[in-house]
Amino acid sequence: MHFNGVDIGTLPDKFFNRIRGRDISMVFQNPMTSLNPVMRVGKQIGENLRLHTTIASKEVREASVNCLLQVGMPNPECYLDCYPHQLSGGMRQRVVIAMALSARPKLLIADEPTTALDVTVQAEILERFHTMQIEFDMAIILVTHNLAIAANHTDEVAVMYGGKIVEYAPTSILFSRMLHPYTRALMNAIPRLDTAVDEPFKLIEGNPPDLANPSLGCGFANRCPYASDICHRTAPPLVGCKNNNGHRFACFFPLDPEKE
Numbered sequence: 001m002h003f004n005g006v007d008i009g010t011l012p013d014k015f016f017n018r019i020r021g022r023d024i025s026m027v028f029q030n031p032m033t034s035l036n037p038v039m040r041v042g043k044q045i046g047e048n049l050r051l052h053t054t055i056a057s058k059e060v061r062e063a064s065v066n067c068l069l070q071v072g073m074p075n076p077e078c079y080l081d082c083y084p085h086q087l088s089g090g091m092r093q094r095v096v097i098a099m100a101l102s103a104r105p106k107l108l109i110a111d112e113p114t115t116a117l118d119v120t121v122q123a124e125i126l127e128r129f130h131t132m133q134i135e136f137d138m139a140i141i142l143v144t145h146n147l148a149i150a151a152n153h154t155d156e157v158a159v160m161y162g163g164k165i166v167e168y169a170p171t172s173i174l175f176s177r178m179l180h181p182y183t184r185a186l187m188n189a190i191p192r193l194d195t196a197v198d199e200p201f202k203l204i205e206g207n208p209p210d211l212a213n214p215s216l217g218c219g220f221a222n223r224c225p226y227a228s229d230i231c232h233r234t235a236p237p238l239v240g241c242k243n244n245n246g247h248r249f250a251c252f253f254p255l256d257p258e259k260e
């Protein structure tokens with residue numbers, strides 16, 4: 001696990017406490033469970049500012065207001081003294097994002113940050129991520145199950161299955177030339193408006209692998225229509241495409257994009 005050229009996986013906890021919340025921040029999926037329900041939101045943002053910035057105590061309240069303004073909170077002064085349950089879902093998620101960005105991190109990990117929100121708020125929040133990414137010169141790892149969000153809001157995509165990366169590529173390449181059967185199956189599973197009403201959904205049959213008892217072979221083998229003997233015996237390595245375009249895949253029998 002490398003961050004800023006340093007292998008942080010080998011460093012002691014003390015080091016993590018220095019970068020957590022300051023250099024690396026996180027937005028979780030459900031703001032109701034990631035905010036402290038018995039603490040006013042202004043205090044929660046202020047706590048982050050006190051811990052990770054050099055802002056003087058008497059300026060923390062004003063800085064908290066600015067953090068909320070940056071994430072599009074209307075009249076933020078009115079909300080600083082509210083408890084999380086007094087805010088709507090969209091407002092709560094704005095507070096969580098304001099907290100995560102308050103120390104201007106270099107990396108933001110956003111884990112399904114808009115799943116609990118309606119599509120209008122979702123679009124606005126994602127647009128704000130984009131604006132703040134440019135403003136703060138910040139990298140974002142966006143974890144999502146929504147391929148439309150991945151297609152529209154990322155530069156590169158890593159498709160994961162059973163805890164492993166099975167396909168990785170610049171976004172435009174991935175969505176125009178999918179090579180891994182799981183990525184293709186995910187795409188095919190998205191309902192389309194032009195599908196005939198009597199056509200069944202294209203589900204991915206079977207169940208995800210049991211990670212407590214991992215198999216020797218490809219994790220997708222039990223669900224893959226192209227699986228052969230070798231797939232059940234050996235795990236395919238993540239290899240690059242011949243044309244060296246940054247596209248990598250872990251499959252013995254990659255799809256032919258011309259035929260798909």
Ligand code: SF4
Binds near residue numbers: 181218236251
């Ligand atoms: S390695 Fe085999 S089982 Fe795994 S995705 Fe490729 S074809 Fe399917």
